[in-house]
Amino acid sequence: MRGTDGQLHVDLRQEDAAGALGAALRALGVAGRDVPDGLAERSALYRSVLDGRRVLVVADHARDAAQVRWLLPASAGCGVLVTSRRRMLDLAGARLVELDAMSPREALALFTRIVGERRVAAEREAARYVVAACGFLPLAVRAAACRLAARPAWTVAMLAGRLADESGRLAELEAGDLAVRAVFERCYTALEGEQARAFRVLSASAGPFVSVPAAAGLLGCGPQRAEDALEDLVDAGLLIPMGPAHYQVHVLARLFALSLPAP
16 A cells, blocks of 8 residues: 555654654644653644545554554555554554565575676675574664675675674674664563573574474473473564474574573
8 A cells, every 4th residue: 555645654663652642643743742641642633634535644663552542543545554564463453464574585686686687796605604693683674784885895795794704794794773782682582481481491592493392391391381382482482483383593592682682
């Protein structure tokens, strides 16, 4: 859907619901002095301003469904696109669309588009290593590519060498506000105590793949409780479902977990 009256982008990384609504109202033309202080009042004014209009609202980097609900327009003519690391299972009426990691070819194409065809063509194998070290995660590939693009004196092989050091890889995958570690930190800090422990324990296991029986053994609990813990981590965006009773810890999520205190 494209809103015929325009699009409204709201970045929810640093804003609570009240702050997001204030920013949205100002973007919609409401003077700062006319923005109410209360959350409910801001939400009511926001819905009133959008009434009768066809606007696509993009709520980016949402923390949870509670943060998003205040931004839902009452007008049937508006649409809302929400991006989040978490599954919005409790956002009524939402259609969930899960995005997988890129294929190696797609990741290399994104890297090339940012870095430039000439530099990548000269060191294609090194470029392939870089996107693989990023786990083919779009954010990581963009961060690596932007970092390299800003450093014309670096070769692709130099970046590949820096990424080869797993202990410092996440620090290398930062470029301005593109920061892989920060994304995992937001997901991790939202976990409850037992969920956080499960993430650290499972990430510290020998391989990237884990089954329900293996998780039960690692966590010291029964299969049902282990599966519940695994599904909680899937909902938090920290685990990838790979089929019935099988899951994967993304390589970058594992590196983040290994930087945390031991469980």
